[in-house]
Structure formats: C-alpha cells, structure tokens
Amino acid sequence: MERDFSEGQRGRGGGYTTKSYLKALEEGFIEHYEPGTIFQQDNAKIHRSYVAQRWFERHGIHVMEWPPRSPDLNPIEPVWRMLKRKLYELYPNLLHCGTSEADWKLFRECISEAWDALDQNKIDSIIRSMPQRVSETRKAVSSNLWPKVVIYGRGSCDDKGPMASQIIAVEELRKQGLIEPEDVSLLFVLGEGKGGVGMFAANNVNLSWETVFVLAELEQVRFPSSDTLGPSAFHCGEIADGEGYNILAPKCTAVCSVRVAKDLPRIEQLIEKNNLPPRKRTS
Known part of the structure; x- marks a missing residue:
C-alpha cells in the first residue's frame, strides 16, 4: 500500500488514508476475490471509514465483524515479523534508507523480493494453526488460565505486547527481591520501520550498558x-x-x-x- 502524499496528510512522508487503502484493494485484491468469501480486516480508521464501508457494499464483499478489543490472532501478524526479519537479513543497509522517491522505489523493490523469499510452508503452517489458537484462546478466557493483564489489538504480538511483558517481568522480579533497581534497565525506541531513527538517537545520549557473560x-x-x-x-x-x-x-x-x-x-x-x-x- 502506497502512502498518500496529497496536501494535508501527516508527516513529511505522507500518510496512509482511506484513499490509499482502497487503491491497494482495487489493484491487488479485487481481482482475486471470490464471491461469498468473508473479508477480514482490523479496526484501523481507514478500514472503518464511511467511504470504505460503502466501497465494500458496492462490490458485494462481506466484511467480518471485528470487536474493538480482541486478542490479536490475525495470522498476518507473525508473517509481518517473518517479512521484517527477511528484509533486514537480505538488505541490512535499508536501516540508512532516506525518504526520497528513489529511496521509496528501492524500498518497495526490496520488500517485494523479501516477500518472495519467505517460506510458503511456514505461512501455510500459521494459517492451519488458527483453529487451534482460537480454541486455546476461548479455553483460556473461560478458565483461570487467562492472565490478569491482557494486551489487546494491533501490535500486541510484535510491539506493545513484548514491551508490556518485559516491564511486567522486571516489576515481578523486583517485588520478589530477586533484582535491585540498578540491575536492569529497559530502553524502548521508535522508528524501527523507518530507518531505526530511535536507536540512532539513543546512541547519541551516551548510555552505558553492562552485560554479564x-x-x-x-x-x-x-x-x-x-x-x-x-x-x-x-x-x-x-x-x-x-x-x-x-x-x-x-x-x-x-x-x-x-x-x-x-x-x-x-x-x-x-x-x-x-x-x-x-x-x-x-x-
């Protein structure tokens, strides 16, 4: 999906809008859609907009109801992680990629090649695991196995979920007296998908770390x-x-x-x- 560079969009690099979302669907989805198939998407604003809803109705596409707070079981999420790893494995220099039109063109080409290099068997395995994962989630919700803290929604498996689990784990170790405040420090940065700008900024604040091997x-x-x-x-x-x-x-x-x-x-x-x-x- 391409960014919308029209006037008024946020950020120097534009933003993703309903317009860019529908353009992506028209160019890469509609010709492959089979009548009667249920379409699943999350609750991003560009997905739930009035214009987007009318577009789906006009094309006779049934969209799955997606609750506002749901465990992020969408199989595309682990595939995104696979794609990120493959992308930086094949093209580590993308961390220094700029925002010019030539850079965006190169980035899109690298994304396409990284996608083609993914193991289709692993993707199929993730899809086949969905019934079991949904069943296990239902079982956990109806029993005492469900944790006291539940991370919901977009990014719960690759962004805010791991961040929250690290913070909770450190807090539990601290309460148990197994670590002292100076034993552990956590640094979370932004911009991983935009050249690693957060990590570059962190390198400039003269932090020192001790790792015991x-x-x-x-x-x-x-x-x-x-x-x-x-x-x-x-x-x-x-x-x-x-x-x-x-x-x-x-x-x-x-x-x-x-x-x-x-x-x-x-x-x-x-x-x-x-x-x-x-x-x-x-x-």
Missing part, C-alpha cells in the same frame, strides 16, 4: 600452569543460536576447550565454579 568470566580465570608446558589455555571457538543479528536470543550455546597443562581436577573445579559443568574430559 559467563564466557567473559572464564576468560579471566587463571588456570593452572606447568613449568614444562606453560599455562593451561581457555579457548572459545564457536557461539551459536539466535534468530537474527538484531534479536536478543533467550539462550545460546558455545563450544569451548581448555588446553590442560597441569592439574585437571583443579581446572574442572574452576569451570564448575562458573556454573559450567565439563561435558568432555581430555588431558
């Missing part, structure tokens, strides 16, 4: 040394896991080794002290 601690350990063979040496040869360069992985694995020069039991003791039980023993 067990591997970094192991590199500081003084392992036993031999007069003949020299010091026992710690090596980390491979770190794996994670989904992308811009996504914090919940866990990762590392393949490490210690070239033992002396006192294997003492080396094992030092490793276990750092909560890393040895998997293989060599001497």
Whole structure:
C-alpha cells in the first residue's frame, strides 16, 4: 500500500488514508476475490471509514465483524515479523534508507523480493494453526488460565505486547527481591520501520550498558600452569543460536576447550565454579 502524499496528510512522508487503502484493494485484491468469501480486516480508521464501508457494499464483499478489543490472532501478524526479519537479513543497509522517491522505489523493490523469499510452508503452517489458537484462546478466557493483564489489538504480538511483558517481568522480579533497581534497565525506541531513527538517537545520549557473560568470566580465570608446558589455555571457538543479528536470543550455546597443562581436577573445579559443568574430559 502506497502512502498518500496529497496536501494535508501527516508527516513529511505522507500518510496512509482511506484513499490509499482502497487503491491497494482495487489493484491487488479485487481481482482475486471470490464471491461469498468473508473479508477480514482490523479496526484501523481507514478500514472503518464511511467511504470504505460503502466501497465494500458496492462490490458485494462481506466484511467480518471485528470487536474493538480482541486478542490479536490475525495470522498476518507473525508473517509481518517473518517479512521484517527477511528484509533486514537480505538488505541490512535499508536501516540508512532516506525518504526520497528513489529511496521509496528501492524500498518497495526490496520488500517485494523479501516477500518472495519467505517460506510458503511456514505461512501455510500459521494459517492451519488458527483453529487451534482460537480454541486455546476461548479455553483460556473461560478458565483461570487467562492472565490478569491482557494486551489487546494491533501490535500486541510484535510491539506493545513484548514491551508490556518485559516491564511486567522486571516489576515481578523486583517485588520478589530477586533484582535491585540498578540491575536492569529497559530502553524502548521508535522508528524501527523507518530507518531505526530511535536507536540512532539513543546512541547519541551516551548510555552505558553492562552485560554479564559467563564466557567473559572464564576468560579471566587463571588456570593452572606447568613449568614444562606453560599455562593451561581457555579457548572459545564457536557461539551459536539466535534468530537474527538484531534479536536478543533467550539462550545460546558455545563450544569451548581448555588446553590442560597441569592439574585437571583443579581446572574442572574452576569451570564448575562458573556454573559450567565439563561435558568432555581430555588431558
């Protein structure tokens, strides 16, 4: 869908309006619509406008009733996440893309190529999962499984939902006395889809961060040394896991080794002290 650059639209780059929405439907949807099919959309203002409603009536398209506050189960939401990841995987330099007409043309071309590169099997799997997801949601709502805090509506699975869950998790850990106020800090920025302007701005406020890695601690350990063979040496040869360069992985694995020069039991003791039980023993 293209932005509406007509006079009066918000922002330097224009905005999405009912006009641009209906143009997208006429160019990319109407020819594929099968009579009798129910059309689903969310409650964005451009979708619910009087002009949009009359357009659907004129074309005989039945639009699904969508409550104003509903769990965001639309299968397109996880597909948007897939598209974003694929886009920045293929074209990381888009983070520095401008707003000129040439930049918009390049951006649209990259979006199209990223979409074509998506795994259709994964998209089909998401669609097939909908009946089960709806059933599980109904089951949770009718029982005590439904959480006390529910994030509704647009962006609940990829924007405000993750933000709220992080804030709630930190607050719960703080109330339980498991962390101190200075142990954790959260930084939320805007503009991910517009060149990462929020993150660039955050880089200019001279924030400092402390991240604790067990591997970094192991590199500081003084392992036993031999007069003949020299010091026992710690090596980390491979770190794996994670989904992308811009996504914090919940866990990762590392393949490490210690070239033992002396006192294997003492080396094992030092490793276990750092909560890393040895998997293989060599001497």
